[in-house]
Amino acid sequence: MHRVAPREGRNAPRTALINDPKVRRFLLQALLTALLAFAAYSAVQNAATNLANQRIASGFGFLDQVAGFGISQTLIPWAETMTYGRAYVVGLLNTLFVSAVSIILATILGFAVGIGRLAPNFVISQLARWYVEVVRNLPLLFQILFWYLAVLSAMPSPRSALSILGTVFVSQRGVTLPQPVIQPGAAVVGIAALALIAAGAFAVRWSKARRDQTGTGLSKKASIALSIGALLILGACYVFAGEPVQLEPAKQGRFNLAGGVTMMPEFAAFVIALTVYSAANIGEIVRAGIQGVGKGQTEAGRSLGLKPGTILRLITIPQAMRIIVPMLTSMYLNIVKNSSLGVSIGYPDLVSVGGTILNNTGQGIEVIGMWMVTYLTISIITSLFMNWYNARIALVAR
Amino acid sequence: MTTSFIQSNPHPSMPAPPMDIGPGRWLRREVFSSPQQAIATLVGTYVVYMLLSTIIDFAIVRAVWIGTDKSACTGLSYEVGACWPFIWAKLGQLTYGFYPADERWRVNLVLVFAVVLLIPLLVPRVPYKLHNAVAFFGVLPVFAFSFLYGGPIITPWLKVASVMLLAASVVMLAIHLMVLNEQARAKQAVGYSILVIAIITGILVPHFANASTVPVVETTLTLGCLAAALEALVQRGAAARHKWALFGLGAAGAGWILAAAVSSGAIDKPALPVVPTSEWGGLFVTLVVATTGIVASLPIGIVLALARRSEASIIRTTAVIFIEVVRGVPLITVLFFATYMLPLFLENSPDAMVRVLVGISLFSGAYMAETIRGGLQAIPSGQHEAAAALGLNYSKSIGLIVLPQALRLVIPGIVNSFIGLVKDTTLVSIVAIFDLLGGLRAAFADPNWAGPSALYTGFAFAGIIYFSFCYLISSYSAHLEQRLRVDHGR
Secondary structure, eight states, rough: OOOOOOOOSSTTTOOOOOGGGHHHHHHHHHHHHHHHHHHHHHHHHHHHHHHHHHTTOSSSGGSSSBBOOSSSSSSOOOOTSHHHHHHHHHHHHHHHHHHHHHHHHHHHHHHHHHHTTSOOOOOHHHHHHHHHHHHHHHHHHHHHIIIIIIITTTTGGGGGEEOOOEEEETTEEEEEOOOOEEOOHHHHHHHHHHHHHHHHHHHHHHHHHHHHHHHHOSSSSHHHHHHHHHHHHHHHHHTTOOEEEEOOEEOOSSSEEEEEEEEEEHHHHHHHHHHHHHHHHHHHHHHHHHSOOOHHHHHHHTTTOOOHHHHIIIIIHHHHHHHHHHHHHHHHHHHHHGGGGGGGGGGHHHHHHHHHHHHHHOOOOHHHHHHHHHHHHHHHHHHHHHHHHHHHSSSSOO | OOOOOOOOOOOOOOOOGGGGGGHHHHIIIIIIIHHHHHHHHHHHHHHHHHHHHHHIIIITTOBOOSSSGGGGGOOOOSOOOOOOHHHHHHHHHHHHBBGGGGGHHHHHHHHHHHHHHHHHHHHHSOHHHHHHHHHIIIIHHHHHHHHOOOEEESSSHHHHHHHHHHHHHHHHHHHHHHHHHTTTHOOOHHHHHHHHHHHHOOOOOOHHHOOOSSHHHHHHHHHHHHHHHHHHHTTTTTTTTHHHHHHHHHHHHHHHHHHHHHHHTTOOSOOOOOOOOGGGGGGHHHHHHHHOOOOOOOHHHHHHHHHHHHHHHHHHHHHHHHHHHHSSSSSHHHHHHHHHHIHHHHHSSSHHHHHHHHHHHHHHHHHHHHHHHHHHHHHHHHHHHHHHHOOHHHHIIIIIIIIIHHHTTTTHHHHHHHHHHHHHHGGGGTTTTHHHHHHHHHHHTTTTOOHHHHHHHHHHHHHHHHHHHHHHHHHHHHHHHHHHHHHHHH
């Protein structure tokens, strides 16, 4: 590691060859390489023998065969006559879908919990603290089974589904949300909304540029007035276009719920469990981030006469984000990896579908290899994205 | 004459305003400081009340305590809460799985030994930490596995002794090589050639004789040590350290004899009934898996962390690839790998439980490596340089200077990864090992008890167990962190 350069020439001390760090390093590496090569060789040999004994052909040819099993939730069209390859893609999309939904919900809940733990209010901070303590000290698999077996399975049948304000229905068959119904004319509203967003963005930029130049941008009253005006225009467009976008809640029929978008119970329980579990961890990350910002920063903000909310928004959070983002990255990666637990309750994710393929075809090496490559790819892409974001918000040294 | 008045005693300080002391201040500052805060407090209190009353109502007020099957918990005039008889009836299964009832004392005994060894390890004031650690991390696992699995009692220890003796003879051979290196070139050449001939003979003779009866490694080592001892005798007057070659010969020979005795099955008599791992289950398996992961993760983690910081590129790359691949995939795929792929790659497939333990150990080792690497990076390079200046070699500078400091820095991190491991053990139930959670799912399926009440009670019971384990460990970690911080402040 930190070595003094050896003396050269005739005066160099006579050291044994084996004590020369270079020789030793070479020998060690040669040994390791030989060991690895031997392990790989014998693994391949044994695998070939064992596979031949079990009459399993290796290779990825099985991906083109007909799968012949059903998948309960599919984001792309799926039929039993389609191939194993497509089944794998269906599973991959389900994994990504459940991860994305959980990441969004857990981030929102987690920030609320983290800020709640630091709230000056005793009851709120204790509530947040015990939420974190309980959830973080119970295994995720336990929580998934709890939500699936003890909560959602114990819900009433669809006929007497619990309804929240007549729009969302919770029953044994899952959670039913209203279905958005889109009629012609929606395009007008969409274009109007886009135009207003663009105008808003333009106004914000203009105001910032002006504030940088002259010291005064748009006043608070003016910006509120402009926002209300924009909303009114959007509302008017909506009414004149004949109210083209509507949410149609499901109707409670005699035996079943009609209409609506139903999330199957596996998905609902899984999302709830992943969200609740990850939010506790994100809450701790947020708390660590906010506490990591020096106290002097808040005090400096206060002595400048800023209000508590402004201090939080302009001083604390931007600095806390530098601490939070790297930890949040690994948390998001954890959510993606934890989404593999869907297999325990039959949510058709990557591992679940892959497991079915493995059982049907016996192609263990190929399927497990595909899993690993897929998860590694997802991990690398997520890390790259979060690193890019982290670099954007990192401290700019001048 | 004027009298001057100088107060010589400080005036007693005024009492704080009545609203600013005691519970009144707390109420005003932290609970009702503003209307928004007051609303938040009230809503929060209501939520707390609802939660607590539901839990107490479920676990105590509306609970059923006595009964023999589910009829005790159904058909009552009120809605039944917890059905505790379900837990009493299933307690054995939830704790031991299908371990035969007559043999459960073995599990209890191992558990008692583990606790007796663990507690002094955790209390900082108790001395003999190193001996204790060797007993817990080195001796206990061998004892536990041979005792729980059953079969011959003495043989496993002989196996371990044989392996250790052979390892000792390897060390002796290494010392012999070092002594050889200090001598003249001609003597070195002769010494090396004799050794090489001995080793080749050791490999070839069993190969031609009958590889299954004559152990290759043991024979090779014995012949190598024999050669070394002969050299030492012939080259009289060489360094005093040469006598180690003779010890090596003794160690290798003893190891060879022990190995032969074990493989001949001569010492199989005092034996316990074998309990195959497929009958292990419940909380006991949870503890076995968690403890194995914890015990194995430390050495694996240390080796991987050192390898990752090595200057040798092949070693470093191998470590980086291993760590990043294992950390980049979910534990469940590692377990699938261990369960389904490992048997394909090996000539003789190990036991299902052993496969899962290997998977868990590799997984936790990779995570531990990153924790320990954090500690290694925190050690300033001056420490390495000071060790080098003192003339310490790599293993001494790492073992005596760097690792003790680095491990001390990351003790909280290590304990936290233990908590993660305890929670992760639940995943083994997906690959058909019945841990506490798996046992619970099996218990739910019993038609004598199946019903919503049993379901809730089971989750409550398992939840309490998991929570208390993890909460105890995390409290201990917090305590340790506090203690270490105090040390640093001094």
